[in-house]
Amino acid sequence: MAGIRERVRAELTSEIVRLARAQVAADGPGALSLRAIARDLGMASSAIYRYFPSRDHLLTQLLIDSYDRLGDVAEAADAACPRADPMGRWRAVAHAIRGWAVANPSEYALLFGTPVPGYMAPEDTIGPASRYTLVLIGILADQEAAGARYKGPVPAPLAADLTALREFLGVSVSNEALAVGMGAWAALMGAITLELFGHLHNVVDTPGALFDAVVEHHAAVLAGLPGT
Amino acid sequence: MAGIRERVRAELTSEIVRLARAQVAADGPGALSLRAIARDLGMASSAIYRYFPSRDHLLTQLLIDSYDRLGDVAEAADAACPRADPMGRWRAVAHAIRGWAVANPSEYALLFGTPVPGYMAPEDTIGPASRYTLVLIGILADQEAAGARYKGPVPAPLAADLTALREFLGVSVSNEALAVGMGAWAALMGAITLELFGHLHNVVDTPGALFDAVVEHHAAVLAGLPGT
DNA sequence: AGAAAAGCAAGAGCGGTGCTCTCATTTGTG
DNA sequence: CACAAATGAGAGCACCGCTCTTGCTTTTCT
Numbered sequence A, B: 001m002a003g004i005r006e007r008v009r010a011e012l013t014s015e016i017v018r019l020a021r022a023q024v025a026a027d028g029p030g031a032l033s034l035r036a037i038a039r040d041l042g043m044a045s046s047a048i049y050r051y052f053p054s055r056d057h058l059l060t061q062l063l064i065d066s067y068d069r070l071g072d073v074a075e076a077a078d079a080a081c082p083r084a085d086p087m088g089r090w091r092a093v094a095h096a097i098r099g100w101a102v103a104n105p106s107e108y109a110l111l112f113g114t115p116v117p118g119y120m121a122p123e124d125t126i127g128p129a130s131r132y133t134l135v136l137i138g139i140l141a142d143q144e145a146a147g148a149r150y151k152g153p154v155p156a157p158l159a160a161d162l163t164a165l166r167e168f169l170g171v172s173v174s175n176e177a178l179a180v181g182m183g184a185w186a187a188l189m190g191a192i193t194l195e196l197f198g199h200l201h202n203v204v205d206t207p208g209a210l211f212d213a214v215v216e217h218h219a220a221v222l223a224g225l226p227g228t
Numbered sequence C: 001a002g003a004a005a006a007g008c009a010a011g012a013g014c015g016g017t018g019c020t021c022t023c024a025t026t027t028g029t030g
Numbered sequence D: 001c002a003c004a005a006a007t008g009a010g011a012g013c014a015c016c017g018c019t020c021t022t023g024c025t026t027t028t029c030t
Helices: A004-027 A034-041 A045-050 A055-079 A086-103 A105-112 A123-145 A156-169 A175-196 A209-223 B004-027 B034-041 B045-050 B055-079 B086-103 B105-112 B123-145 B156-169 B175-196 B209-223
Strands: none
Touching (some): A004 A034, A055 A105, A055 A123, A086 A105, A086 A123, A086 A209, A123 A175, A123 A209, A175 A209, A175 B175, B055 B086, B055 B105, B086 B105, B086 B175, B123 B175, B175 B209
């Protein structure tokens, strides 16, 4: 009942994931080949399906793992800052996210690039996918708790969504703060995506320059000081 | 010498592109299959290669076409506004871009989603790819010419790039304005990408709400009025 | 006009993919 | 020990991009 078989199964499963991740890292998502993994493992291609019922299921596993790694670096960067300095934390987390993205471009593409056509991310992914955003929201909440005030106007439909979101998360932030934060989030991801997907090649040579400007701009906005 | 053969060749070529676009629109890029196109055309799969030497070449053609369509809608939206109202033009162009994106998600994914692994966009694409950005820069230039002032600081490396960019484009805009504009650009594309690629599904229900907030925020920033 | 050259479509074929099915073997358990 | 479950192997299906050869048609040149 120790389950010797279960153990070797778990090991093989994680070995498959390991090879899959290496494949994705090397040639991007879409280059993921179950047959190639089977070859590397020295087993028949059909045997892989005992561990992952389809290529998409394996891809989902990679998705979850990558979201978790991103969550790790975001949380680590946040934890390394004094909690009383939300703007320093914002800068640190933002740069940590970009750092992870440029270090793992294929994984970033997997998370934030073109979604697989017929593929809808299952429930298991939303937890890991939320981690890095929760870090950002936490910073926002602390900044507001420290006295920052954000002025709207927040469009009515957005306000309703934000209210629901706040209640779901159980965090105490105003709708105005959430709206500002989502704007910063979009700018953050937009800057990284433009950079990583090559849209700055014919515009700007210095990698990260646009990103720095974006982060600094939103640092000022997120500061939420009166008169801004 | 009228070139009857050339004409039928041109027609067949555009027919191939038409079917390819339909395929991409239906099932996203990556579902593009030369064999399927050949089947639809009732010809041998090998015959396609007389018109496009490889799948990537056909994809490049689709890329150029899509960039041109995006450029069309951006320019049209801009032209429909009074030139003397740059902020109105910004709003109009931004919403036009998003409108095109939500109406043609697969084409948007083709342009701004995960790049094809080994694929590097050839020179012919940078012209069409620049059109919608030139519209945005034009608005920025007019706004600054109308008296708007943007304050830095612009990071030194970014400043160098922006100077080169300005000289290349031959537009008269300050580095500060360009930096602010690129920030708005990143936020714009980031908001669209997050929405279209499903990252708002568990956050916000109202499509476009985040986008509106982002556009309005940057409208205020781009206004460039003293005290902002 | 006739011959040479160029363009074109078709078919077979290579190596690759995801995935399914069957069959034999191994392994843990009642 | 015997039985049932889990596992691996192999063949096979339908698809993919791409290449090569083989004929046929159209254009062009002499």
